[in-house]
Amino acid sequence: MKRFASFCFFSCNIVSLLFIFSTALDTISKDSPIKDGHTIVSAGGNFELGFFSPGNSKNRYIGIWYKNLPKGKEVVWVANRVNPLNDTSGILTISSKGIALLNSTRDVIWSSNSSTHLRNPVAQLLDSGNLVLKDGSGVNLKDYAWQSFDYPGNTLLPGMKIGRNLATGLYWTLSSWKSSDDPSPGRYVDRLDTSGYPQIFLWEGPVIKYSSGIWNGRFFAGGPNLKPNPYYTFEFVNNNKEIYYKYDLITSLPTRVVLNPAGLIQRFLWIGRNQNWFLYSTGQMDNCDRYALCGQFARCDINDSPSCDCLRGFQPKYQQEWDAADWSSGCVRRTPLECGTSDRFMKYSSVKLPDTRHSWFDKSIGLEECQMLCLKNCSCTAYSNLDVRDGGSGCLLWFNELVDIREYAELMQDLYVRMAASEVGSGQMGKTRKAIIATVSIISATVLGFLSWSAMRRKKRERGEREGKDDMEFPLFDLMTISAATNNFSSDNIIGKGGFGPVYRGKLLSGPEIAVKKLSKHSRQGLEELKNEVVLISKLQHRNLVRLLGCCLEGEERMLIYEYMPNNSLDFFVFDEIRRGQLLWEDRFRIAKGIARGLLYLHQDSRLRIIHRDLKTSNILLDSKLNPKISDFGLARIIGGDQHESRTKRVIGTYGYMSPEYAVDGKFSVKSDVFSLGVLLLEIVSGRKNRMFCHPDHHHNLIGHAWLLWNGGKALELIDECLNESFVESQVLRCVHVALLCVQKLTVDRPPVASVVFMLSHEEVALPQPKEPGFFIERSTAETDDSNEKRCINYNDLTLTILIPR
Known part of the structure; x- marks a missing residue:
């Protein structure tokens, strides 16, 4: 009995210890x-x-x-x-x-x-x-x-989220492994995008590969295979605190979603009977799931051959490319919109709705009010319901191009695409109506044009010395007001100088401080450049662009009035031996990203597609919080939405920032600005001017020096010495890497500015290796001596004009 009691006591202690250990x-x-x-x-x-x-x-x-x-x-x-x-x-x-x-x-x-x-x-x-x-x-x-x-890593488990915490700014994203042997972040990232109505994109570096489409109340429009099932439930939450997708298990059957190294989003279920993982579904089911395969204003139908077809009322933008099965350039309208209530809408049923990054939505209104809102906005190209449940609710409007539309028989959602009324009509009646409208339009345009021309001639004769004001349609300041604000253009108020003339600081009687750019009589920039700047910048609104308040055109005076930037320009800091220390790395990196965002607006997001042509440190102004603002649009050019490059016989810009194709051949494009942006990034990192740079071991400019360091694995040596205590190594290396991609010799190798913004903002994205930069040629000793450097400094601050003969 004692042995039994001892055994029980010993056993209980063992069990207790095991319990404590197991917990x-x-x-x-x-x-x-x-x-x-x-x-x-x-x-x-x-x-x-x-x-x-x-x-x-x-x-x-x-x-x-x-x-x-x-x-x-x-x-x-x-x-x-x-x-x-x-x-x-x-x-x-x-x-x-x-x-x-x-x-x-x-x-x-x-x-x-x-x-x-x-x-x-x-x-x-x-x-x-x-x-x-x-x-x-x-x-x-x-x-x-x-x-x-x-x-999250490459796997989404039950209860995990893909999306964003709006309160903390935390993003929940999936990123692939580089390979089965290397779990470091690979080429693919699955991430929620909240610009416009939220959707989830699969990115390969800066390129979108797949879109989930919008959440239509039941599932994502780009994944109709996501249906109620006996294995798991799913939900999409969109409120003022969080936006996310997640799923939860119904049974104890293990399931996981994996983003694999090849960029496929796959869902696996564990099958106990054969002890193996079963591929339950794949995010990308067929070729039509490739993002924007058919380009703009086209739709993809996997059951047709070819799969891509223009929407009704549209035709291939480049027929030859379309016939060769290259549909990326998409389609364009056959008939321009009339921009009014006479426009009509073509209904497309059972389609995945277009990319919603350029969209607006309201959950509280219905389809009829949604249509009226679209008709009132000339930029609105389509509308739809947000939620397909209970007959449909909510309003979703699209602006500009429609991309990534595909047919899905399983979807019960309609898209209404805006069209000219003549395109909706059919038969001879439609043709007759079209002809009548065209005839009336031509006659009306001719009469209105003649009347407008006559009125303009009469106004110019009456106003005489105020010639040019009618073209600008912008707030005008009288000379007395500007003179009083600048203390009669006192030399003490000069805060800058360029090829156009001096810039004065002033203060209006109404309170705000201003910066006055006064066109010098001997300026190499004339009235055309000044008018060009007014016309352009008055149409632009972005936090990284300087704001133009008005102009003064009185007598022979030509002036532009801007918001005052208390921290001067970027070169005021980075190239000054004392002030450069005031810009910590955090400030410089934020400024670099702000410049890129401003340039993205000019190239892609504004109403006009603009090439700046003179992007440099002295044209980057800094406000009281050191936020960068691009300025000086006197040399900027507007190009068409389908225009890739242009050419000029009058090459205007600044040495050290010009791209090779522009400086030599007069060819300019958005990639010319990207080259200038690359130079700016190198100057921000190093605190040295590209053209003024000299080194005891070679005669390359700053670009060439950065290239040599990069190839030698010594890119960190490029950093400004005053940043040694504040820089973040990964950010500096990424900044130099992106800069070298921007200054590559060939335009086709340089990334678009949208990719630059993405690469600077996402450290987890792998970047391609840069190729040899433009102007990678050593200069002669005579070009880099001290006397020449003084001469170069003077030239570097000015805008240069090179006349190229025919």
Whole structure:
């Protein structure tokens, strides 16, 4: 009996110890770090966390994988994706600052970076696969200081989100592995876009490969195979705090969504009968799922051959390319819109709605009011319901081009595309009506044109000295007001000088400070450049463009009045030995991205497509918060939406910023501005002028010096010495990398400015290797001596004109 009692006592203690031990198997605390070779397992045994080497790699990573599935380690999350360990000495520890991974020298190579200070920090692996950091003082505490679900890798597990937290700014995105041997971020990113009505895009670098389409109340329009099923539920939440998609399990059947290294979004289910993962669905089902395969104003039907076809009332933009199965340039209208209530709408049923980045929506109004709103806006090209449930509700308007439309028989959603009334008519009646409208339009245009011409001639004769004001249609200031504001154009008020003449600081009696650009009588820029700037900038509104308040055209005086920029221009700081230290790296990087965004607006997002042609540091002004604003549009040119480049016999610009094709052949395009932007990025990083740069070991300019350093793996040597205490290495390297892509010799190699903005803003995106830059030719010693440098400094501040003979 005593032996039995002793045995029971011993057994109970063993069980108690095992219970205590088992409850700690899913946690990491200060006293129980994880070493390589050891793991923790979630309480229900679903997931395991520990060190692993993917595929054939010898590198070591901290990851989470399914515990009891015999088909090898299906890793669903990796902590140190970009910083692997090269040996088995790693330790995963916990401190009051969060979770940290240490190498053999006890240096931190990855951490959770929790902003919450915890007294008794504990990391726990939940049965959902979520690694959470919390205060261990509580019981079942769900107030997490950090969680791995907020930082997805290539796998979306049940309960994870894809989207954005609007309150914190946190993005939940998927990013592919580079390969099965390398879990570092690969070429593909699945990310929510909130410009216009939200949708999810799959990106390959700066290029969109696939779009989910909008959430129509039931599922994503670009994924009709996402239907109610017995395995999982799904939802899309869109409120003022969060926008996200997620799914949850109905059964205990394991399922996961993976973005693989080839860029495919795949959903897998675990089949217990054959002990294997079953491919349940793929995001990209066929060729029509390729983003914008058919270009603008066209639709894709996988059951047709060819798959692409123009919408009714449209025709191929380039028929020869279309016949060769290159549909990327899309379609254009046969008949221009009349821009009024006489326009009609063509209904397209069962289609995936177009890209909504340039859209507007209102959930509270119906389809009829939606149509009226579209008719009142000349830029509106289509409308639709937002939600297909209960007969449809909400209003969604599109502006400009319609892209990425495809046929889907499963979709019960209609798209109404705006068309000229004559295109909706049919038969001889339609042709007759079209002819009548055309005849009346021609006669009306002729009469109105004659009357307008006569009125303009009469006004010019009456106003005489005020010639030019009628063309500008912009606020006019009288000379007395501007003279009083600038203290009679006192030399003490001069804040800058360029090829046009001096710039004065002034203060209007009504209060605001102004900057007055006064055209010099001896200026190489004349009235045409000044009028060009007024016409252009008066039509532009962007936070990274300087705001033009008005002009003064009185007597022989020609002046432009701008908002005053208290921090002068960018070159005022970066090229000055004393002031350069005032611009920390954080400021410079933000300025670089702001310049790129402003240029993107000019090239793509504004009502006009504008090439600046004189982008340089002195034309980047800084406001009181050091926000950059592009200025000086005197040399800018408007080009058509379908125009890729133009040519001029009068090459105007600034040496050191001109692209090779512009300086030599007079050819300019949006890629000319991209070249100038690349030079600006290098100057921002280095604090040195491109053309004035000299080095004891060679006679290259700044571009050539950056190229040499890059090829030698020494790009960080380019950085301005005053930034040694503030720079972020990854951002500097990315800035130099992007700059070298921008200054490549051939225009076709340079990225569009949209790609530049994307590359600067997303460090996880892999960048292509740059090719040799333009002007990679050493200068002679005579061109780089001290005397010449003084001469160059004078020229570099001026806008130059080169006349090229016919």
